[in-house]
Amino acid sequence: MTKILVVSERHEAKVKRVTLEALGAAHALSSKEGGQVAALLIGNEVASQADTLSAGGAQKVYLADDPKLALYSSEAYATLVADVAKKMDATLILLGATAMGKDLGPKVAAKLEGAFAGDCTGLALNDEGAFVATRPIYGGKAIATVKCQQAQFQVVTLRPNVFPVHPPAPSAKAEIEKVTTTTDFSLLKAIVKEVLTVVASKVELTEAQIIVSGGRGLKAPENFKLIEELADALGAAVGASRAAVDAGWKPHSYQVGLTGKTVSPLLYIACGISGAIQHQAGMSSSKYIVAINNDPNAPIFKIANYGIVADLFDVVPLLIEEVKKLKAA
Amino acid sequence: MNIAVCIKQVPATESKIKPAADGLDIDRTGLSYVVNPYDEFGVEEALKIKEQLDTGTVTVITIGPEKAVEALRTCLAVGADEAIHIKDDALTGGDALCTARVLAAALKKGNYDLIFFGRQAIDDDSGAVGIHVAELLGLPHVAGINKFELNADGLKAVAHRQIEGAAEVVEARLPAIFTCQKELNEPRYASLPGIMKAKQKPMTVWSLADLDLSAEDVGASAAKVKLEKITSPPVREAGKTIDGDTAHAVSELVRLLHEEAKVL
Numbered sequence: 001m002t003k004i005l006v007v008s009e010r011h012e013a014k015v016k017r018v019t020l021e022a023l024g025a026a027h028a029l030s031s032k033e034g035g036q037v038a039a040l041l042i043g044n045e046v047a048s049q050a051d052t053l054s055a056g057g058a059q060k061v062y063l064a065d066d067p068k069l070a071l072y073s074s075e076a077y078a079t080l081v082a083d084v085a086k087k088m089d090a091t092l093i094l095l096g097a098t099a100m101g102k103d104l105g106p107k108v109a110a111k112l113e114g115a116f117a118g119d120c121t122g123l124a125l126n127d128e129g130a131f132v133a134t135r136p137i138y139g140g141k142a143i144a145t146v147k148c149q150q151a152q153f154q155v156v157t158l159r160p161n162v163f164p165v166h167p168p169a170p171s172a173k174a175e176i177e178k179v180t181t182t183t184d185f186s187l188l189k190a191i192v193k194e195v196l197t198v199v200a201s202k203v204e205l206t207e208a209q210i211i212v213s214g215g216r217g218l219k220a221p222e223n224f225k226l227i228e229e230l231a232d233a234l235g236a237a238v239g240a241s242r243a244a245v246d247a248g249w250k251p252h253s254y255q256v257g258l259t260g261k262t263v264s265p266l267l268y269i270a271c272g273i274s275g276a277i278q279h280q281a282g283m284s285s286s287k288y289i290v291a292i293n294n295d296p297n298a299p300i301f302k303i304a305n306y307g308i309v310a311d312l313f314d315v316v317p318l319l320i321e322e323v324k325k326l327k328a329a
Numbered sequence: 330m331n332i333a334v335c336i337k338q339v340p341a342t343e344s345k346i347k348p349a350a351d352g353l354d355i356d357r358t359g360l361s362y363v364v365n366p367y368d369e370f371g372v373e374e375a376l377k378i379k380e381q382l383d384t385g386t387v388t389v390i391t392i393g394p395e396k397a398v399e400a401l402r403t404c405l406a407v408g409a410d411e412a413i414h415i416k417d418d419a420l421t422g423g424d425a426l427c428t429a430r431v432l433a434a435a436l437k438k439g440n441y442d443l444i445f446f447g448r449q450a451i452d453d454d455s456g457a458v459g460i461h462v463a464e465l466l467g468l469p470h471v472a473g474i475n476k477f478e479l480n481a482d483g484l485k486a487v488a489h490r491q492i493e494g495a496a497e498v499v500e501a502r503l504p505a506i507f508t509c510q511k512e513l514n515e516p517r518y519a520s521l522p523g524i525m526k527a528k529q530k531p532m533t534v535w536s537l538a539d540l541d542l543s544a545e546d547v548g549a550s551a552a553k554v555k556l557e558k559i560t561s562p563p564v565r566e567a568g569k570t571i572d573g574d575t576a577h578a579v580s581e582l583v584r585l586l587h588e589e590a591k592v593l
Contacts, residue, residue, distance in 0.1 A: 011493070072497065074460075074470065099492035103472045106457035109426070110464035115553035116425060116457050136562065137454050141346035142355060144453070145557040190469035190501040193487070197495045204493040210592070234593070252475070252512040253491060258342050258451060259366055259511055267592040278342060284565060288590045290582065296570075305568035306585055308578045318579040326583055326593060 002035030002129055005062075005090040007081055008053060009100050010043060011204075015052040017165070018096030018207060022158050023057040024166040026094055029125050035091075038062060039174070040084050042077055044070035047176075054174035057166035061174045068185050071192040072100060076183040078107040084179055085112060085153060091129045097157040098206070105157045114153030117146050119262075121162045121285070131156060139258040139281035160207045161264040162285075198253065205254070208237035210267045211286075213256055214249075215241035215279075217272015217293060217312055221249035226316045227271060233323040239263065239283075241273045257282035271312045275300025292316070330385035330483065332375040333441040334409070335432055335459070336368040338393050338400035339452040352558040364400045367447025369516040370509035374477055375445055376408045377514065381479075386410045390435055392420065392428060398532070405527035406519035412530065417537040422549025425453075429461030430547050434540040436466065443486070446508045448473045459508040470506040471499045475513050 004026040009016045019039075026037045039058035041049055043065065050061045062084050069076065081104065085093055093108060095101035097119040109116035115131075121143075122134035129151035136159075137144045148154050205211065212234065214227040224238070231238045239261075240254040256263055257279040268286035273279060275291070275298055283289070284303055291304035292315045301307045308315055340346070340360045347356045364372070375387045389404040390413040391397050401412035415435055420427070436444060446459030456472075463470035475496075476489035484503060489496045491510055501507075519527075537543060545551060571578040571585075586593040 074472075078464075099473065099490070102456055103460065106425070106460035107464050107470075109457070110429065110461045113426075116455075116461075117554055118455050118457055132557070135454075137559070138340070138344075138346045138355070138452060139342075139454065140562060141344075142348060143560050143562050145560070146554050147557045149553045149555060188469075190471060190499055190505065193498045193500050195492075195495050195497055196489075206493070252510075255511075267586065267590070277345070284562065288586070288592050289565075289568075290586070301570065302567045303565040305590065306582055307568065307570045308575070308582060309570060310575050310578065314575045315579055318576055319583070322579055322583040323593070326587060 002030045002091045002125060003088055004030055004035065004037050004092045004094060005085055005088060006037065006039045006058065007093065007095045007101070007104065008039050008041045008049065009096055009098060010046065010049060013049070015049050015056070016096060016098070016207070018098060018158070018160040020056040020165040021160065021163040022094040022096060023053065025123055025158060025163040027057040027166045029092070029123065036060070038088060040064065040081060042069050042080060050174060050176055054172045055168045055170050058174045061176050062179045063176055064179050064181060066181055069181060071195065073188060073192060074103055074107055074190065075188055076181055076185065077104055078111055079183050080179065080181050081108045082111040083182060090153060091151055092125070092131065093153065093155045095157045097159050101157045105155050109153070109155040112153040114155050115148045115150060116155045117148070118157045119159050120156055121159050123156060123158065130154070136262070136285070139278070140262060140284060141281050159262070159264060161209070203235065203237035205237045205239055205256070205261050206263055208263070208265050210234050210236035211239050211263055211265045212236050212269045212271065213239035213241065213273060214244055214271050215273030216243040216247070218244065218249070224249060226313070230269070230316055230320050230323070233320050233327070241279050270300050270304070271316060273300055274298040275303065330378065330382055330442045331388070331440055332378060332385060332443045332445070333388045333390055333436060333439060334368065334371045334375050334404070334445045336372065336389055336391050336400055336404060337365045337450045338362050338391065338397040339365045339450055342366065342451065348559040348561060352560065353556065355559060362396065362399065364403050365447050365450045367449060367451070367509055367511070370511065370513040371445030371447055372404050372407060372409060373514045373516040374509060375443070376517070378443070378479060388413060388439060390432065391415065392431055401532065402527050403519065405530045406524045407517050408523065410530065411533070413533045413535060415535045415540070419537055419544035419548045422552055422555070423547050424552040424554040425455050425457040426461055426553065427547040427551050429458050429465055431537070431540065431542060432458065433462050433465040434542055435535065436462065442503045444504065444506045446506065448508045448510045459506055463506040468504055468506050469501045470508070471501055472508045473510045474507050475510045477507065477513060
């Protein structure tokens with residue numbers, strides 16, 4: 001029987017969307033043969049989040065609620081995931097390909113002497129329960145299909161915004177089992193001392209449904225205000241091209257593309273971005289791409305669903321107005 | 330302080346990537362190769378620490394074919410003291426954990442206080458090897474750092490790790506592993522004297538036997554994850570350019586996003 005463990009991740013007191021996407025994927029993979037989908041909830045005073053996990057498709061929730069687990073610890077969290085994975089004899093362990101998942105996944109896989117595939121955009125299980133996964137490589141310039149050789153302790157991180165969430169079942173009630181950390185915190189060799197909020201934009205880039213990005217065409221750092229205003233109107237995250245980041249207009253956490261972030265939003269609006277291959281690699285899996293650029297030969301138009309060849313300083317203010325009008329309607 | 334930096338030679342960032350005819354690799358015709366950009370941040374950080382302390386050695390380590398020696402030479406040319414090249418045909422077909430076992434064995438032979446990796450190699454984009462090695466060696470790690478500071482006593486280091494919308498400030502007891510993110514520093518370029526000097530610096534070559542490992546431990550037969558094929562990403566077709574005056578084009582765009590794409 002396929003037994004899948006989804007490691008839940010939270011932002012403030014809410015379960016992240018990527019966790020619900022992982023539950024959706026787990027459900028799709030396990031439903032064929034009556035498999036089991038469990039979630040592991042880690043943190044301090046997080047018990048109330050179990051309902052979201054139940055509604056999202058978890059049949060069982062392992063709850064590790066402990067003040068000592070309030071802040072992320074690679075070692076303590078990985079030990080907990082490995083303990084639960086062993087306890088339920090997990091076929092597959094799913095995490096979001098977030099800062100936490102990218103850290104925790106490889107750690108857990110090594111602890112369990114399991115297998116690891118990171119940042120996957122496609123995932124299936126064969127008859128033996130071993131995964132066949134697709135994952136972008138070379139910054140998205142190629143796609144690798146990888147196959148696991150064993151059907152136990154397979155650790156996979158899933159790229160956000162790719163897998164559909166399970167239709168919410170608000171009345172579902174998962175069985176809750178409390179688990180305790182076995183880590184001696186006084187012996188930890190690495191400790192998160194504090195978390196500094198640097199809030200890049202109000203919505204996190206890699207998990208955003210809509211992204212508005214600015215590039216060299218903005219001409220000066222203060223003009224990013226225009227991008228931010230459009231993003232606000234759309235409830236979107238703000239991104240930047242490497243040119244804008246290298247010019248010092250925005251910190252690296254905004255950068256989309258190779259040596260920056262890879263994003264897959266529903267809608268990506270590129271303003272004043274020519275669309276060099278490095279940039280395309282990070283955003284070409286967006287569902288819809290809009291390009292606004294005054295150079296009709298800019299490569300971005302070759303991959304855009306909709307393009308406007310005009311000065312972004314003319315287009316963006318009008319676009320903000322139109323979006324506001326639509327939202328008000 | 331003895332510092333090791335694990336590096337990888339990869340195709341240059343701007344390379345056009347196509348699958349090879351057999352679909353089991355990329356077509357490597359005409360590609361130029363560089364030191365993985367994230368690894369360069371590790372090399373630079375190691376050199377800065379050595380300069381700051383005015384003592385210690387910086388060792389660069391790579392696994393790769395004959396050609397990978399170029400990447401090691403580049404690191405020696407910017408100031409690393411010695412290089413270790415692990416090459417063995419039996420390594421073909423291994424996965425990230427296999428790579429990690431080899432590096433862990435190599436790192437164990439040295440007495441390193443600090444070990445740097447790039448946060449990921451820009452070829453397979455796995456981001457797993459540094460973390461795997463930390464677990465195999467029982468060392469603490471901090472992944473994706475963009476700020477690093479050694480404590481005055483040299484026993485601990487504090488690093489900033491980029492997370493969504495925030496930075497985690499992590500203190501780690503040495504020896505420890507750090508994987509490097511952009512923004513950590515500005516890697517230096519090699520000088521001509523540096524390039525000349527690099528030729529005299531020690532270059533050790535190890536096979537699996539030198540590390541007491543065999544193909545069964547780290548080769549294709551030990552790989553739990555196997556590559557099936559490499560394909561090109563789906564091709565995006567150019568869509569429509571919305572003509573007309575700007576005001577009209579913008580309202581048409583919003584209409585299309587709302588009615589046709591249904592994303593607004």
